[in-house]
Amino acid sequence: MRTVRDAAFDVMRHHGMTTIFANPGSTEVALLADLPDDLDFILALHEGSVVGAATGWAIVRDAPALVLLHTTAGLGNAVGALATARVNRAPLVVLTGQQDRRHLAQEPFLAGKLEGLAGDYPVRVETPLRAQDVPGAIGRAAHAARTQRGPALVIVPMNDWAEPADDLPIPAPATLRQATAADPESVAQLAHLLHGARSPALVAGAAADTAAGWEALTALAERLNCPVWQESFGARAGFPQQHRLFAGHLPADRARLRDTLAPYDVVLAIGAPMLRQYAYVPGPLVHPGTRLALVTDDPNEAHRAPVELAVVAPLPALCAALAAQVPARDQAPEIPERAQPPAPPRPGEALRAAHVLAALAERLPADTVLVEETPSSRPDLHALIPARQPLGFLSAAMGGLGFALPAAIGIRMAAPHRPVVAVVGDGSSLYQIQALWTAAHYGVGAVFVVLANSRYAIMDRLAEKQGGKAPWPAFEEVSVGSLAEALGCPARQITHYDNLISELDSLVTTFETRAEPLVLEVVVEPDPTFQP
Structure with a gap:
């Protein structure tokens, strides 16, 4: 008997969604047990990492990526990342499990009120009226994700996968085309x-x-x-x-x-x-x-x-x-002068983010995908590391933290021929540090440069602009490198400029070919002149 699960897999294949980014629970096991060999499963240890990696994948492929989340807790944990995916215009098809529909009316354990949980961030939300509508709902979600540029959510009760499929050969449009001409x-x-x-x-x-x-x-x-x-x-x-x-x-x-x-x-x-x-x-x-x-x-x-x-x-x-x-113009425009890289620090001078970024700029290949999440250093990054090819720069359009680490992983998975370097603050990295396990387990050769100043530097500056004292402490006890190694990801700590140059010079020849992630935790002092 052909089941809803079989028909759903065919729809996924048709739309190129053969890689499943997931952190599943019991309501998703019926879909995943004995997964067909042509479907790949990517596990991340938190739903934010799941959606972040899928977002990076979808942006590179310019096609829907498939996400699987576990009912209320899973979808709830992922909402911030789904908001980022929406504002980053990343096409995602998000399947979320639900309790067995045969006793949903009694609100059994793990039943969720899921339709409005992600607010207005999904471009489409559908709970199929019957099990046989699930494949068509997935097809509609793929079209919505592609045309409306964002996450489309399909909520599937756990017993639906085993139900007999309809005999409809095409449950949703097989192909949907948009005009590409200008009016x-x-x-x-x-x-x-x-x-x-x-x-x-x-x-x-x-x-x-x-x-x-x-x-x-x-x-x-x-x-x-x-x-x-x-x-x-x-x-x-x-x-x-x-x-x-x-x-x-x-x-x-x-x-x-x-x-x-x-x-x-x-x-x-x-x-x-x-x-x-x-x-x-x-x-x-x-x-x-x-x-x-x-x-x-x-x-x-x-x-x-x-x-x-x-x-x-x-x-x-x-x-x-x-x-x-438009007619050609001959008048030469005035273009502001470009920022010059800082001189290397003198002996005894503190290492700052600008020194790290200038050293990176000299060594990154032109086709590098640079993923940024370092709010207090972003102006220096923009000034010193220009994007030289499409997708040369990527950041979280929403502004929320926790995007860069998993996004860099998804990007490198989708574009293994391009160097991928994430530049993140140590505070930013802690929002999805567990994403490094996925990079290590699946052999994802992204490089993570963590600018470690042991504080929320941009928040400190904002508090100063308000004329007040920040109530939050520094977190000098945290070692991002140690956390990375505990998750199976190699890491090195850098405290001096000479060590930085040596490490980066050794990385130059490996950016494109490496099959192992690496965290470089670079200890820097905050820039006292930075103003948000």
């Missing part, structure tokens, strides 16, 4: 706006971070011969950051933002939220006379944008069509 009228409106500009500028965002996006946006920027800024708090690089027209990263407070954009009369954001902010500061985003426009493939992003013109369209196609319509 000529929209292109003409944008071209008219740019044609009249005296001093235009572009803002590149995470959604442009594809090979086609970089190529089309570069052609447009070179046609306009204008500066290209990176969105603030961008989760990915939308433009080659070593390019002569790259101007840097926009500030995230309005006063500095207004000053930064003051020279421009037209600012066009492409694949980015329109001038995303952090702390609220009164006043307009830009000075009077600066006109704002947006191109995005996310309708919700367009709906909330404070612009005079917002266009929802496929980004590469629209940029290419726009480059063909």
Whole structure:
């Protein structure tokens, strides 16, 4: 007898979801026992690590990754990571177990109220009305995850897998296609706006971070011969950051933002939220006379944008069509000078994050995927390590901690030919430190550079800005390297610059080929000049 489980596996295969990222419980055993040989199972020791690794995998593959979570506790533990996946626009299909539907009405042990547990972060939530609807629900979730760019949740009662399957050959659309052409009228409106500009500028965002996006946006920027800024708090690089027209990263407070954009009369954001902010500061985003426009493939992003013109369209196609319509500009733009790396520390001088990042910048291959989660060092990282290829930079768009370690693991699994380096603070690493077990167990050759200052440095600075004293202590007792080794992951502690250079020089030839993870715990002093 062909079962719902058999039909579900066929749907998973059809959508390329043959790797299952999971931390299962008893409500999922019926699906997983005697898993077919063509399906791979990846275990992580916490649901945040499960979703984080799947998010990295999905971003690299640009296709839905399959996540399996255990009823209420599992889904509840994963909500923060699912929120990050949604804002990072990572397509995930999330299967969550439920108690046997034959006695759900009595709310038995492990029954969960699951439909609203993840809030509005899933792009779709479905509890199939009957067991035979499960395969179709998985297919619908795959389409929703791909087209709406986020996690789609399917809740499956544990007895459904063994029920007889329907004889429907295609329980959901086998193929779903979206238009890839740009609307000529929209292109003409944008071209008219740019044609009249005296001093235009572009803002590149995470959604442009594809090979086609970089190529089309570069052609447009070179046609306009204008500066290209990176969105603030961008989760990915939308433009080659070593390019002569790259101007840097926009500030995230309005006063500095207004000053930064003051020279421009037209600012066009492409694949980015329109001038995303952090702390609220009164006043307009830009000075009077600066006109704002947006191109995005996310309708919700367009709906909330404070612009005079917002266009929802496929980004590469629209940029290419726009480059063909705007006249070439000869006027040389003013591009801010790039930050210079700091000199190596003098004997007796404290090792700082900028020294580590400058040393990394000299040694990382151009195709490295750099995963960032070090809030107090992010400005130095942006200034010193440009993204030179698509997917050269990745961070958590939501801003929550616990993303970088598992995401780096999923990325390296999905792209074993690319070097993957995660740069994280020691405080950040502790949110998903158990992800290192997965890296060690499955032989994932990612490198984790942990900048260890034994405190929440950015929180300390924020408390100082408020004029108060932070009530939280430092955590000098914590050794990230020891925790890594306890989880089976090799680790080395570095306290001096010469040791750092020696370690990095020995790693240079292994970044692409290594089959073992490594944690470099680098002891650094906080930068007293850093201001969040």
